[in-house]
Amino acid sequence: MNRYTPILHIAALLAGLSCNAASTDETVLPACDPEWRIEPLDIWGRTLTGVTAPGDTGPTALATPLTVRIEAPDHIASDVTVTRSGAGVTVTATGGALWAEASAAEDSCERVVFVGLDHVIYASGAPAPKAGNDIALLMDGQSYWQRVYDDLVARPTERVHQTTWWWQSDFELIRPETHVTDSPDVRRTRTMIELLGGRDVVRVLVARFAAGRVGGLAYMNTDSELRAHGQDPDDGFEVMSQENPTLAPLDGVYVPEPIVIDFAGRVAENATWAQWRFKSDPTKTGALEALEAASYHQKGLVIGDSIAYISGMNVKSTDWDSSDHRVFDARRMIFTSTTEERQAVVDRKTLPDRGPRKDYGFRIEGPLARDADNVLKRRWDLGLQTGALFPGDHTPYELLQPGPEAGTLTGQVVATLPPPIAERAIFETQAKAVARARNFIYIEDQYFRAPLLDEIILKRMEENPDVHLVVVTKPVSAADGGKKWTWLSDEAYRTRFPNRYLLLQLKTFDIEAGVPYFLPMDTHSKITIVDDDYVTAGSANKNNRGYLYEGELNAAVWDVDFGREARTRVLKNLVGELADEITPDADGETLYTVLRALAEENAAAEAALLEDPDAPDHPVGFVYPLEITEDYAVDVGPDVF
Numbered sequence: 001m002n003r004y005t006p007i008l009h010i011a012a013l014l015a016g017l018s019c020n021a022a023s024t025d026e027t028v029l030p031a032c033d034p035e036w037r038i039e040p041l042d043i044w045g046r047t048l049t050g051v052t053a054p055g056d057t058g059p060t061a062l063a064t065p066l067t068v069r070i071e072a073p074d075h076i077a078s079d080v081t082v083t084r085s086g087a088g089v090t091v092t093a094t095g096g097a098l099w100a101e102a103s104a105a106e107d108s109c110e111r112v113v114f115v116g117l118d119h120v121i122y123a124s125g126a127p128a129p130k131a132g133n134d135i136a137l138l139m140d141g142q143s144y145w146q147r148v149y150d151d152l153v154a155r156p157t158e159r160v161h162q163t164t165w166w167w168q169s170d171f172e173l174i175r176p177e178t179h180v181t182d183s184p185d186v187r188r189t190r191t192m193i194e195l196l197g198g199r200d201v202v203r204v205l206v207a208r209f210a211a212g213r214v215g216g217l218a219y220m221n222t223d224s225e226l227r228a229h230g231q232d233p234d235d236g237f238e239v240m241s242q243e244n245p246t247l248a249p250l251d252g253v254y255v256p257e258p259i260v261i262d263f264a265g266r267v268a269e270n271a272t273w274a275q276w277r278f279k280s281d282p283t284k285t286g287a288l289e290a291l292e293a294a295s296y297h298q299k300g301l302v303i304g305d306s307i308a309y310i311s312g313m314n315v316k317s318t319d320w321d322s323s324d325h326r327v328f329d330a331r332r333m334i335f336t337s338t339t340e341e342r343q344a345v346v347d348r349k350t351l352p353d354r355g356p357r358k359d360y361g362f363r364i365e366g367p368l369a370r371d372a373d374n375v376l377k378r379r380w381d382l383g384l385q386t387g388a389l390f391p392g393d394h395t396p397y398e399l400l401q402p403g404p405e406a407g408t409l410t411g412q413v414v415a416t417l418p419p420p421i422a423e424r425a426i427f428e429t430q431a432k433a434v435a436r437a438r439n440f441i442y443i444e445d446q447y448f449r450a451p452l453l454d455e456i457i458l459k460r461m462e463e464n465p466d467v468h469l470v471v472v473t474k475p476v477s478a479a480d481g482g483k484k485w486t487w488l489s490d491e492a493y494r495t496r497f498p499n500r501y502l503l504l505q506l507k508t509f510d511i512e513a514g515v516p517y518f519l520p521m522d523t524h525s526k527i528t529i530v531d532d533d534y535v536t537a538g539s540a541n542k543n544n545r546g547y548l549y550e551g552e553l554n555a556a557v558w559d560v561d562f563g564r565e566a567r568t569r570v571l572k573n574l575v576g577e578l579a580d581e582i583t584p585d586a587d588g589e590t591l592y593t594v595l596r597a598l599a600e601e602n603a604a605a606e607a608a609l610l611e612d613p614d615a616p617d618h619p620v621g622f623v624y625p626l627e628i629t630e631d632y633a634v635d636v637g638p639d640v641f
Contacts, residue, residue, distance in 0.1 A: 035111065036082070036111045036113060037112055037113070038068065038080065038082065038113050038115055039112045039114045039115070040072065040115050040117060041114055041267060042072075042075065042116060042117055042119065042128070043096075043116040043117060043263070043266075044116070044127070044128035044266050045114075045263065045265075045266030045267035045268070045270045046128060047270070048072045048117065049073075050073045051070065051071070051072045052070075052071045053069060053071065065083040066082045067079065067080065067081045067082075068080050070117060072117055074119060074121075075119055076096055076097070076120055078095040078097035078115060079095070080092070080094075080097065080099070080113075080115050081093075088101060088279070089111075091115075093115055095117070095118060096124065097115050097116055097117050098115075098124075098261060098263040099113055099115050100113075100114045100263050100264035100267055100278055101113055101114075101278070101279045102267070102273065102276040102278045102279070103277050104276060105277065106277060112273075114264075114273070116267075120436065121433055121534060121556070121558045122412045122429055122432075123412065123414050123428035123429040123432075123556075124425075124428065125259050125261065125424060125425040126371075126414045126425035126429075127374065127412070127413065129368075129410050130371065130402075130410065130412070131367075131405075131409075131410040132366050132405030132409075132410075133366030133367065133368045133369075133406060133407050133408075133410070133411055134365045134406040134407030135364050135365075135366075135368075135411055135555070136362065136363045137360065137562075137566045138311070138360065138361045138363060139570070139573060140321055140322055140358070140359065140360075141313055141319050141321050141322075141357065141359060142175070142320065142331075143323075144309070144311055144313060144363075145173040145174060145313075145320060146174055147309075148309055149173040149174050149195065151307055151363075152195045152303065155303055156199070157198075158199070159200065159304060160199060160201070160202050160203075160301065160302070161301070161373055161376045161397075162196075162205070162300070163204075163205040163206075163299060163300050163301075163376055163379070163553070164205075164298075164299050164314050164315045165221065165296070165298070165299060165539075166206075166207070166221040166316045167204070167206050167221060167222050167223065167316070168223060168315060168316050168317055168335075169191065169223050169225040169226050170193070170335035170336075171192050171315045171316060171317060171319075171320075172187055172191055172335060173190055173191070173195065175320065179342070180330050180339065180342045180343055180346055181342075184335075191335070193225055196237065197237075200236050201236055201397070202236060202237045202238065203238045203376075203380065203397070204226065204230075204238070205240050205296065205376060205379055205383075206221060206222055206226070206239065206242070207221060207242065207243075207244070207551075208221075208295075208388070208389060209221065209295060222239075222241065226239055230393055231393065232393065233393050238393045238394055239393065240380065240383045240388045240389065242383050242388045242389075243295075244295050244296050244549070244551055246419070246550075248545060248549065248637075248640045249637055249639070250640060251636065251637050253637055253639055254545075254549060256422075256549065257422050259423070264278040264279065295550065295551065296379065296550075296551030297540075297541075297546070297552055298415070298551050298552055298553035299311050299312060299538075299539045300372055300375075300539075300553050302373040304400070305369070305370065305400035305402070305403040306369050306403020306404065307364070307369055307403075308362075308363075308364045308365075308369035308372035308373065309361060309363055309364070310361060310362045310364065310372060310413070310553055310554065310555045311359065311361025311362065311537070311538065311539070312360065312361065312446075312525065312537070312538065313359050313361055317334045317353070317354055318522070318524075319524070320332065320357070321356055321357040321358070321359075325356040325357075325358070325506075325508040326356075326508065327351070327508055327509070327510035327517045327519055328345055328346070328348045328352070328510065329345070330343070330345035331352075332345075332352035332353065332355070332356075332357075333345060333352050333353050333354070356519055356522065357521070357524055358506060358521050358523045358524060359525055360525055360526070360527045362537060364413075364555060365406040366403060366406040366407055367402040367403060368411050368412075368413060368555075369402075370399060370401075370403065372413050372553070372555075373399055373400070374413075375553055377397065377399060379421075380396075380397065381396065382420070382421065409557060409562060410557075410558070411555055411556060411557040412425075412429065412557075413553070413555050414536075414553075414554050414556055415551075415552060415553050415554070416546060416547060416548065416549070416551065416552040418549045418550075424547060424548065426536075426540045426547060426552055426554050427452060429556045430453060430528055430536060430547075430556075431452075431456050433530040433534045433536070433556075434453065434456055434457050434460055434530055435456050437457075437464065437530050437531060438464070438467070439464075439467055439531060439587050439589065440468055440470075440531050440587065440588030440592075441457060441467065441468070441470070441528070441529075441530055441588075442470050442528065442530075442567065442570070442571075443469070443472070443473075444471075444472040444473075444525040444527045444528075444570070445472070445473055445523070445526055445527070445542040446473065446523060446524050446525065446526065446542075447473065447482065447486070447541040447542050447543045448471050448490070448503075448542050449489055449542065449543045449544075450489070450542040450544055450546075450547065451485060451488070451638045452544050454489050454492060458492060458493070458496065461493075461496070461497055461501075462496075466587075466589070467588065468502075468588035468589055468591070469500060470502045470504065470592055470595055471493075471501075471502070471503050471504065472525070473504075473523060474520070474522070474523045475505060475520065475626060478633045479633050480632075480634075480641070481636060481640060481641040482543065482640070483628075483632035483633075483634070484632040484635055484636070485543075485544075487628045487632060490503055490628040491628075502592055502599070503625070503628070505523070505624050505625070505626040506520070506521035506523050506574070506622040506623065506624070507602075507619075507622060507624050508622060509606075509618065509619045511609070511613065511618075516606075516609040516610060516613050518610075521622060526538055526539060526541055526542075527570070529566065529567045529570065531588075532560060532563050532584070532585075533558055533559060533560045533563040533564075534556070534558050534563055535556070535557050535562065535567070536554050536555065536556040536557070537555065538553050538554030539553050539554065540552035540554050544638050544639040545639055545640065545641070548639060564584040564585075568582055568583070568584050571591060573621075573622075574595070574621050575594065575595070575598055575621040576620045576621030577620050578594065581594045595623055598620060598621060598623055599623045599624050600625065601617075601619075601620070602619040602620065602621070602624050603624055603625050604617075605618060605619045606619060606624065
């Protein structure tokens with residue numbers, strides 16, 4: 001194997017054929033035998049380093065068809081076959097590689113077949129991963145909204161773009177120690193609506209629920225204060241309520257449109273090749289081989305040119321809690337609560353208005369933030385075309401130039417977007433990650449009903465007996481429309497891998513006046529960790545709809561140092577006093593064993609305390625076993641709920 005950087009001259013003169021005939025795109029070409037070569041790039045049209053392939057570096061006359069294997073670090077190897085077809089070529093490429101054909105000039109016989117190798121982790125259907133970022137995984141609403149608050153206060157004039165599934169104007173981002181006794185006026189200064197005020201440009205995208213068919217739903221997830229801004233043309237505060245028109249079949253499966261990637265267009269953005277003449281046809285990737293239930297479920301915020309937040313958290317009173325998830329926490333009281341009502345929670349006389357909540361988010365500073373803004377821009381542009389709610393107050397906007405580098409991490413912003421935008425990059429990156437798992441897959445999610453992902457995980461667990469799967473989710477009622485698919489997922493893993501699969505739920509415990517409290521945690525999380533190097537989180541649940549057509553927004557980071565630190569923090573939080581048993585270098589079997597043993601001990605402690613509040617053993621951490629029963633009441637297809 002020879003190594004070439006950056007250009008790999010693999011072939012020249014596909015011998016014996018003239019180019020006098022018309023090319024496949026009907027361009028008139030000179031009467032000559034063109035000199036062809038293959039140029040390996042990544043799938044985003046960028047120059048690759050460390051490329052290897054058999055052959056000589058110089059032009060070599062070869063008979064057709066030409067077949068060569070191209071490899072590069074962190075990319076999927078591709079077996080490429082090039083065959084003359086009239087004045088052009090036809091190309092087949094394995095491993096998900098894309099290709100494009102170009103000539104140096106209209107009268108030139110110099111031709112290149114560009115081959116874009118797919119990445120082993122990052123999604124080809126999303127913008128290229130970006131380096132130079134500071135990325136923080138935030139473990140709860142308290143830390144997430146504190147960082148949002150700090151950035152908004154520090155940048156009082158910068159433009160803000162935001163998307164949420166649900167909006168409450170009086171949502172308080174921070175809840176300091178004085179929160180219990182602070183006046184409404186003081187607490188008002190910490191609300192999202194106040195922090196966005198006074199800026200020249202604010203744009204807010206909110207989901208809209210089937211408003212054309214079900215009366216009253218258009219305004220269900222907003223309030224009058226936000227809508228007033230949306231209807232005021234002079235305040236610089238624009239609001240778009242956007243509907244996802246996708247129809248999901250109640251029976252059968254949703255058939256998505258094929259994803260089209262203009263690989264030639266990507267290559268043309270590379271300054272090295274910008275002057276070359278490309279064939280016009282984009283290269284297509286294949287599609288993944290009614291009920292109006294869809295929405296735009298994305299949650300994110302972009303400040304200026306360099307800061308983005310991506311999470312599962314809405315601007316909503318339910319979406320705030322600390323990592324302690326205390327039973328009695330007055331900070332989980334709603335904005336309209338009185339001082340006396342909040343004090344009653346402090347005094348442990350009553351439970352707070354909102355229960356314990358588990359969720360995660362990313363803060364991203366650096367060039368990657370622009371890709372988050374681009375997702376919002378594409379939605380905004382679509383809303384301008386289709387006439388989303390509050391149309392009188394919408395103006396187009398341009399993306400800012402990428403912000404400066406702020407750190408050392410590489411990451412990718414990925415989305416699910418319904419047609420006509422059509423992106424399914426969240427599934428692509430998660431599928432790649434679990435398909436190469438070495439020993440550990442951790443899923444913590446509001447739902448566990450994604451047959452698309454199950455197929456890949458089950459295959460990987462069959463291939464690799466070292467892989468252990470831990471899933472943390474919520475109990476599912478019989479009336480839940482998707483329970484059938486949660487039960488089928490659980491049954492498949494439990495039957496085939498009873499000693500490598502673990503299903504858990506989260507509860508928080510306290511005891512007051514001899515009464516034990518075991519509060520189920522509202523696990524609203526959407527986080528996946530694979531081994532010790534891959535982390536993704538955002539708004540996308542583990543269900544087919546989140547992979548296929550629901551509007552979703554995630555970020556993904558593939559980095560050992562980041563992954564180990566994130567996995568360690570996430571799992572330490574779950575096990576409480578047993579945190580020392582979660583080490584950065586632990587393998588999947590060790591982590592599985594610790595979590596399984598603790599869950600069983602906690603279940604025994606719960607049973608004993610409910611029988612006798614004076615029982616000596618108390619639960620540790622938050623993990624408990626979860627059983628999914630077969631008693632589902634609704635039988636629908638896999639892509640609805």
